[in-house]
Each structure stands twice: as structure tokens, then as C-alpha cells.
Amino acid sequence: MKKICAHPHPPRREKISDLTGRLRRESRKITGPRAAILEILHAHPHPLTNREILSALPKSSCDLATVYRSLHLLEKMGMVKRYHFHDGAARFELVGAGDNGHHHHLVCVNCAGVVEIAECFPEEIEKKIARTNGFKNVTHKLEFFGTCPKCQA
Amino acid sequence: MKKICAHPHPPRREKISDLTGRLRRESRKITGPRAAILEILHAHPHPLTNREILSALPKSSCDLATVYRSLHLLEKMGMVKRYHFHDGAARFELVGAGDNGHHHHLVCVNCAGVVEIAECFPEEIEKKIARTNGFKNVTHKLEFFGTCPKCQA
DNA sequence: CGCGTGTTGCAAACGATTTGCAATTAAAAA
DNA sequence: TTTTTAATTGCAAATCGTTTGCAACACGCG
Ligand SMILES: [Mn+2]
Ligand SMILES: [Mn+2]
Ligand SMILES: [Zn+2]
Ligand SMILES: [Zn+2]
Numbered sequence: 001m002k003k004i005c006a007h008p009h010p011p012r013r014e015k016i017s018d019l020t021g022r023l024r025r026e027s028r029k030i031t032g033p034r035a036a037i038l039e040i041l042h043a044h045p046h047p048l049t050n051r052e053i054l055s056a057l058p059k060s061s062c063d064l065a066t067v068y069r070s071l072h073l074l075e076k077m078g079m080v081k082r083y084h085f086h087d088g089a090a091r092f093e094l095v096g097a098g099d100n101g102h103h104h105h106l107v108c109v110n111c112a113g114v115v116e117i118a119e120c121f122p123e124e125i126e127k128k129i130a131r132t133n134g135f136k137n138v139t140h141k142l143e144f145f146g147t148c149p150k151c152q153a
Numbered sequence: 154m155k156k157i158c159a160h161p162h163p164p165r166r167e168k169i170s171d172l173t174g175r176l177r178r179e180s181r182k183i184t185g186p187r188a189a190i191l192e193i194l195h196a197h198p199h200p201l202t203n204r205e206i207l208s209a210l211p212k213s214s215c216d217l218a219t220v221y222r223s224l225h226l227l228e229k230m231g232m233v234k235r236y237h238f239h240d241g242a243a244r245f246e247l248v249g250a251g252d253n254g255h256h257h258h259l260v261c262v263n264c265a266g267v268v269e270i271a272e273c274f275p276e277e278i279e280k281k282i283a284r285t286n287g288f289k290n291v292t293h294k295l296e297f298f299g300t301c302p303k304c305q306a
Numbered sequence: 307c308g309c310g311t312g313t314t315g316c317a318a319a320c321g322a323t324t325t326g327c328a329a330t331t332a333a334a335a336a
Numbered sequence: 337t338t339t340t341t342a343a344t345t346g347c348a349a350a351t352c353g354t355t356t357g358c359a360a361c362a363c364g365c366g
Contacts, residue, residue, distance in 0.1 A: 029332045029343060050323085063346050068323065084237060088322065088353085106286055115286050121295065125272055130299060133259055133268050138299035142274065146283060146291035182312060182363045203353085216315050221354065241322085241353060 014097040016042055022079060033062035037070050038094075046114040047083045047091030047105070085112070085143060102139070108148035117144060167250040169195055172232065179230060186215035190223050191247075199267040200236045200244030200258070238265070238296060255292075261301035270297060 019038050020030045028034075040056045041048070048056070050067045057067075071092050074080040080092040081101040086109065095101030106115040121140050130138035172191050173183045181187075193209045194201070201209070203220045210220075224245050227233040233245040234254040239262070248254035259268040274293050283291035 024333095027333090027343085031332070031344065033345075065324080065347080066345060069344080072324095090322085106282060106288060106291070108288070115288075117282060119278055119282055121274060126297070129259060129270060129272055129297060134302035135259060135261070135268075135297075135299035136305055138259065138297055140295060140297045142293060142295045144279070144282060144288075144291055144293045146288035149287035152289055177364090180312085180364095184313065184363070186314075218316080218355080219314060222313080225355095243353085 014042075014094075018097065019079065019094075022077065026077060028073065028077075033066045034070055036061045037067060037074075041074075041080065041092065041094040044093075045116070047085075047093040049089040049091050051089070053092070083143070084141075085114075086145065087112075104142045104144065106144040106146065108151055109145050110147055110151035113148050113150070115148075167195075167247075171250065172247075175230065175232060181226065181230075186219045187223055189214045190220060190227075194227075194233065194245065194247040197246075198269070200238075200246040202242040202244050204242065206245070236296070237294075238267075239298065240265075257295045257297065259297040259299065261304055262298050263300055263304035266301050266303070268301075 016035075016038060019042070020035065023030055023034065036057050037053060040053050044056070050064065050071060053071075054062075054064050054067050071080060075082055075092070078101075079095055081095055083091045083093065083105065085091060085105070085107050093101075102120070104117040104120065106117050107113070121142055126138055126140065130136070169188075169191060172195070173188065176183055176187065189210050190206060193206050197209070203217065203224060206224075207215075207217050207220050224233060228235055228245070231248060231254075233247055236244045236246065236258065238244060238258070238260050246254075255273070257270045257273065259270050260266070274295055279291055279293060283289065
């Protein structure tokens with residue numbers, strides 16, 4: 001009976017060495033681009049787009065295609081989670097050690113500022129929804145939107 | 154004090170004439186493409202992509218660009234709501250009469266089948282999240298994903 | 307019927323993401 | 337350390353969903 005929504009956010013950050021170790025263990029190479037991308041993700045507390053990651057990288061560390069490919073890999077390995085806010089671009093956030101990464105955000109519709117949210121959709125209700133409809137392995141995507149304090153003119 | 158999440162789903166369907174009337178009232182023209190698109194939306198109980206709407210339309214009723222433009226218009230007029238499931242494409246569903254349209258879905262990750270969900274994120278928790286972070290006008294996007302009965306091999 | 311504005315089709319433009327391929331390189335093997 | 341091998345990268349082209357410019361067109365009203 002694993003808990004789906006246990007997120008004592010913010011998750012304790014994993015050491016970079018643990019991250020690279022994880023890669024090495026799955027016989028993936030620790031390349032310059034990957035190390036740099038992990039640094040960026042590790043340094044940022046909120047979901048970043050591929051382009052934002054590229055910009056944050058030391059000047060021309062790698063190609064945008066490499067950022068995309070790296071994040072696919074990290075996602076497949078469960079080291080990052082993918083999020084979608086209101087714009088078209090996917091965003092990625094490092095999954096904390098131990099944490100399964102499931103959590104939600106509150107996004108300002110004006111300035112796009114992000115707040116990490118600890119609350120989750122109530123487990124009992126989700127179970128009821130699954131049971132009622134005969135679905136298995138039900139999860140959810142949930143994001144909040146509103147106007148942040150600064151943007152309330 | 155307007156209720157955000159009052160959805161006695163499924164909403165009573167509006168008559169097509171009411172829909173076109175709404176358009177006429179805002180001095181928009183009832184064109185062939187628009188009438189056809191409204192028919193399709195009216196006939197379908199779940200969110201459809203622009204391309205799905207086009208395909209469902211009587212052969213070459215209109216151009217894909219027109220479908221996009223029509224749905225933008227309908228969205229701006231509050232007659233359809235936009236949803237995002239796991240694929241890249243936006244989906245649209247007609248908003249029922251009276252209903253503000255806010256509701257959620259349970260989507261099969263295997264066959265993409267959709268179930269309309271009446272449950273919503275608890276209002277009190279959302280209010281707490283808004284208050285705690287000083288945000289105003291907080292809403293949410295919430296979709297459930299799982300394996301439907303048919304797809305449980 | 308005839309006008310004026312909203313609409314449409316079509317093709318080109320776009321932004322995000324993916325992919326083919328040849329050149330490169332980290333890491334395992336020798 | 338050198339060799340070997342498979343993973344990775346850069347670059348450009350391709351894809352996909354969506355938007356837009358523009359000239360031709362057609363509702364809705366008089
Ligand atoms: Mn987060
Ligand atoms: Mn629905
Ligand atoms: Zn949750
Ligand atoms: Zn809701």
C-alpha cells in the first residue's frame with residue numbers, strides 16, 4: 001500500500017554525485033551537457049522549460065536537441081517530472097531523493113511566478129472515483145492558477 | 154459568493170438554436186462551418202481536438218484553420234471550455250446551459266477513453282491554498298489518468 | 307438586390323519537439 | 337595506456353499543433 005501523495009515539500013535535495021551515480025548505474029554516460037543540466041535542475045526549485053534550461057547553462061554548453069534528449073532520459077529514469085502550465089512548453093523539475101516527485105504548483109497567471117504546493121487531491125475521493133468507474137492505477141495532474149500578491153494592482 | 158465547482162454533470166444539453174442565438178446576439182454570423190461545428194460539439198459528450206472536430210464534420214465542410222478560429226471564438230464567448238490531456242493537442246467541450254463548465258475527466262492511458270467526473274478539488278482546501286500564499290482568484294486544472302476496465306488485460 | 311463587416315480558404319509562418327546521420331567521446335576491454 | 341564499442345552529440349531537416357496575412361467571399365440588414 002504505497003502512499004501516492006506523500007510530499008513533505010520541499011524535498012531534501014539530492015547530492016549531484018547521487019544523480020550522476022544513478023546515471024552511471026544504468027550505463028549512461030556522464031557527459032558535459034548532462035552534468036551541466038543536472039547542475040541547473042539542482043539549483044532551481046521550480047519547473048523549467050527546455051529553453052530555460054538551455055539559457056541557464058554555461059554559454060553554449062550544448063545544443064537544444066541535447067537538452068530535450070537529456071530530459072527525456074531523466075524522465076524515463078524517474079529523475080525528473082514533467083509539468084504543463086498554461087503556455088505550450090513542457091517544464092521539468094528534479095525529483096527529490098526518496099520522494100516520488102508527485103506534487104502540485106500554484107502559478108500566477110500574470111507574472112508566471114510559481115509556488116510549490118504541499119496539498120494534494122484527497123486520496124479517498126480519488127479511490128472512490130477509481131472504484132466507481134472501474135479504473136486501476138488512477139493518478140492525477142493538478143495545478144492551481146491565480147494572481148500572486150505582487151500582481152494584484 | 155459564486156460557487157466554483159457546482160457541476161451536476163452531465164449538464165443538460167442546450168438546444169442548437171440557443172447556441173446560434175447566442176452567436177447572433179453578439180453579432181457574429183451563423184455560417185455553415187460554425188453551425189456544423191456546433192452540431193458536432195453538441196453531439197459529442199467529451200472533449201474533442203480541432204482535428205477530431207474537422208474529421209467529424211460533413212466532408213470538407215471547412216478548413217482546419219476555420220475550426221481553430223471557431224473554437225477560439227466559442228471559447229472567448231464562454232461557450233466551450235479547453236482541456237489538455239496527455240497528448241499535445243487542445244480539446245474542447247461545449248459548456249452546458251447555466252453550467253459554468255468547470256469539471257474534470259478520467260482518461261484511460263491506454264485507449265484514451267474519457268469519463269466525465271463530478272468530483273472537484275475541495276473548495277476549502279483551495280481557499281486555504283489561496284489565503285496561505287496571498288493569491289486571488291485561484292482556480293485549478295485537474296484531470297485523472299488510469300487504466301479503464303476494458304484495458305485491464 | 308446591394309452594401310459593409312465579419313468570415314473563410316489557402317498557404318506560409320511559427321514555436322515546440324523530434325529525428326536521421328555522421329562525427330565525437332565516455333567508459334569498458336585489452 | 338591504447339583499443340574497442342556503444343552511447344551521445346551537433347546540426348539540419350522534419351513533424352506537429354497552432355496561428356496568421358490576405359484576397360475572395362457571404363451573412364444579415366436595410
Ligand atoms: Mn515543484
Ligand atoms: Mn467533460
Ligand atoms: Zn496530487
Ligand atoms: Zn474542479
